[in-house]
Amino acid sequence: MDGAGHHSAVPVAVTGLDHFFGTGEARKQAIWDVSIEVARGSLTVLMGPSGSGKTTVLTLMGCLRDVQHGSVRLLGEELNGAAEARRVALRRRLGFIFQAHNLHESLSATQNVLMGLQVHGRGDNALRLRAAHHILGLVGLGDRLDYLPGSLSGGQKQRVAVARALVSNPEVVFADEPTAALDKESGATVVRMLKTLGRKRGTTTIMVTHDNRILDLADRIVTLEEGRIVKDVRAR
Amino acid sequence: MTALLTRLMGRLPIGWLQLAHSRTRFLAALAGVAFANILVFVQLGILGALNDSTVAPYDLFGGDIMISSVDANTLTDGSNVARTRMFQALGTPGVADAAPLFIGNIEWQREDGGSSTLQVVGLDPDRPAFVPASLRAPVAGLRISDTVLLDESTRGLPAGALDGASSASPYRFELAGRAVEAVGTVSVGGGFTADGTLYASDQTFLRLFGSRSSAAPNHVLVTVEDGIDPGVVVDRLRAVLPGDVVKVATKTDMAAADLTYQTTERPTGVIFGFGVAIGIVVGLVIVYQVLSTDVADHLREYATFKAMGYGQRFFLGIVLEEAVILAVLGFVPGVAISAAIYSAMAAATGLPLAMGVDRAAMVLAGTIAACVVSGAIATRRLAAADPADLF
Numbered sequence: 001m002d003g004a005g006h007h008s009a010v011p012v013a014v015t016g017l018d019h020f021f022g023t024g025e026a027r028k029q030a031i032w033d034v035s036i037e038v039a040r041g042s043l044t045v046l047m048g049p050s051g052s053g054k055t056t057v058l059t060l061m062g063c064l065r066d067v068q069h070g071s072v073r074l075l076g077e078e079l080n081g082a083a084e085a086r087r088v089a090l091r092r093r094l095g096f097i098f099q100a101h102n103l104h105e106s107l108s109a110t111q112n113v114l115m116g117l118q119v120h121g122r123g124d125n126a127l128r129l130r131a132a133h134h135i136l137g138l139v140g141l142g143d144r145l146d147y148l149p150g151s152l153s154g155g156q157k158q159r160v161a162v163a164r165a166l167v168s169n170p171e172v173v174f175a176d177e178p179t180a181a182l183d184k185e186s187g188a189t190v191v192r193m194l195k196t197l198g199r200k201r202g203t204t205t206i207m208v209t210h211d212n213r214i215l216d217l218a219d220r221i222v223t224l225e226e227g228r229i230v231k232d233v234r235a236r
Numbered sequence: 237m238t239a240l241l242t243r244l245m246g247r248l249p250i251g252w253l254q255l256a257h258s259r260t261r262f263l264a265a266l267a268g269v270a271f272a273n274i275l276v277f278v279q280l281g282i283l284g285a286l287n288d289s290t291v292a293p294y295d296l297f298g299g300d301i302m303i304s305s306v307d308a309n310t311l312t313d314g315s316n317v318a319r320t321r322m323f324q325a326l327g328t329p330g331v332a333d334a335a336p337l338f339i340g341n342i343e344w345q346r347e348d349g350g351s352s353t354l355q356v357v358g359l360d361p362d363r364p365a366f367v368p369a370s371l372r373a374p375v376a377g378l379r380i381s382d383t384v385l386l387d388e389s390t391r392g393l394p395a396g397a398l399d400g401a402s403s404a405s406p407y408r409f410e411l412a413g414r415a416v417e418a419v420g421t422v423s424v425g426g427g428f429t430a431d432g433t434l435y436a437s438d439q440t441f442l443r444l445f446g447s448r449s450s451a452a453p454n455h456v457l458v459t460v461e462d463g464i465d466p467g468v469v470v471d472r473l474r475a476v477l478p479g480d481v482v483k484v485a486t487k488t489d490m491a492a493a494d495l496t497y498q499t500t501e502r503p504t505g506v507i508f509g510f511g512v513a514i515g516i517v518v519g520l521v522i523v524y525q526v527l528s529t530d531v532a533d534h535l536r537e538y539a540t541f542k543a544m545g546y547g548q549r550f551f552l553g554i555v556l557e558e559a560v561i562l563a564v565l566g567f568v569p570g571v572a573i574s575a576a577i578y579s580a581m582a583a584a585t586g587l588p589l590a591m592g593v594d595r596a597a598m599v600l601a602g603t604i605a606a607c608v609v610s611g612a613i614a615t616r617r618l619a620a621a622d623p624a625d626l627f
Contacts, residue, residue, distance in 0.1 A: 065622045088546075089545070096544065098540065104534075106254045111253070114248060115544065
């Protein structure tokens with residue numbers, strides 16, 4: 001839903017986005033005049049060589065980095081100059097899947113997933129527990145519910161991270177190389193799950209990936225090079 | 237434990253889970269907090285011993301009011317008071333009685349080759365109003381010259397050396413070249429200026445201190461008539477007595493002034509005060525280091541939570557949860573080890589070192605406060621950074 005409480009047809013709209021790293025003489029422009037609109041329920045893939053700026057664009061769109069110049073409208077709200085409290089509130093409506101899974105090492109698989117629900121405040125613990133177990137079952141970890149990340153394989157950890165991102169039914173999912181640690185079948189399962197969410201619930205997914213195996217499932221493929229969009233292809 | 241905390245807090249007890257996950261680091265953190273506690277406890281113990289040993293001698297004699305020389309900052313220093321002040325006091329309305337108090341330190345060369353400094357208290361055995369109630373009977377027996385009550389807790393005196401000392405079977409020893417008989421004992425213990433206490437009649441005191449005169453006691457003790465406020469009598473005495481020669485105060489106020497002087501003017505008091513301050517600062521640094529290291533070690537995980545929409549209050553909650561757990565669990569070994577150190581120090585020095593509930597509660601509260609403040613400071617970097625910069 002947008003700020004007015006309605007689902008936005010364009011949950012992410014970027015216009016004239018520039019971004020710089022460093023200060024003084026070391027200041028370097030990483031993103032050059034990027035503009036893109038992402039349709040609700042779509043699966044958009046950001047591609048490009050290393051250092052092309054795709055992760056930077058993803059983190060700027062996902063409210064994980066301050067917008068310096070240009071406009072990023074996320075779920076109807078302008079991020080450039082947004083107060084921290086608004087950004088925190090927006091993040092709760094998103095799902096993030098990171099390349100390095102970033103699971104909390106001292107929490108079990110279930111507890112990590114519960115963190116995705118607990119962010120919305122107090123609630124029925126039993127209901128939440130059932131939801132966490134259900135989604136872990138969907139990603140094939142029904143028999144690993146109480147395992148700590150240290151006892152899981154890389155692929156299993158990534159599936160916990162996916163479950164954590166999706167358990168609260170986010171409006172937009174930002175995923176940075178979510179299938180990098182997964183085998184072909186697991187990777188396809190995750191992407192198919194994201195596609196299904198888009199179709200059934202209108203969840204929008206923006207994904208950075210090098211994985212050519214999943215390109216067939218994308219609705220749109222945006223290619224960046226040296227901080228600029230050089231190709232924007234929509235699936236027919 | 238986790239289920240209980242989840243129920244109490246309404247969320248997963250991340251702080252507890254984080255601490256319990258890495259037991260070695262948890263134990264190291266607890267050891268750090270316990271060490272900080274021990275540091276503060278030991279310094280407070282020494283300062284407390286100074287305080288207690290300063291105030292305790294005021295319980296060795298009775299009276300409501302003291303008349304002392306203006307330059308007498310403590311019980312034992314300063315000039316003497318002319319006995320005429322006692323007679324002036326006796327003529328003041330509201331005064332029930334007055335008596336001289338003699339105090340002086342004397343070196344006792346023990347038969348075993350060691351030596352002890354004794355604080356000698358000289359009181360008139362025929363004036364029981366100026367003797368603590370518990371000592372009135374034995375002090376009454378000091379009318380016989382060169383008989384004394386000796387401190388069985390005197391530093392250096394072998395344990396049990398005075399067992400059975402009585403008028404029928406006195407403990408005989410030599411003091412200031414005189415043969416003296418201990419016909420009873422008291423139990424006071426050592427302080428910073430003496431190793432023990434010795435009670436004598438005023439006449440025996442004057443024989444032990446040949447240069448002293450009965451006309452010039454150290455202090456004059458005054459009791460007030462029943463139902464009269466000692467403060468009122470103090471004002472009357474101040475009006476009667478020359479303020480440039482003597483000072484008048486209630487015994488309680490005199491003890492408080494002595495304590496203030498000892499802790500703020502005397503080098504020992506100032507040094508011990510600094511010891512406490514340094515102990516607290518070092519303790520704070522240790523606690524901050526423990527918590528800031530913990531935050532730094534989990535920064536990536538916290539950044540993920542921040543990306544998920546958790547706000548600064550959530551992170552503060554985690555760190556404060558850890559702070560309270562560390563403060564409470566670290567306090568337990570800290571207070572236990574400190575109590576053992578107190579016992580060892582008391583046995584070695586004879587100083588009044590004991591773990592009081594008020595001191596323990598104060599240190600626990602201080603430790604929790606220090607942990608909480610340190611935790612809050614440690615999360616500042618997290619508050620300022622973008623989640624993407626922390627991965």
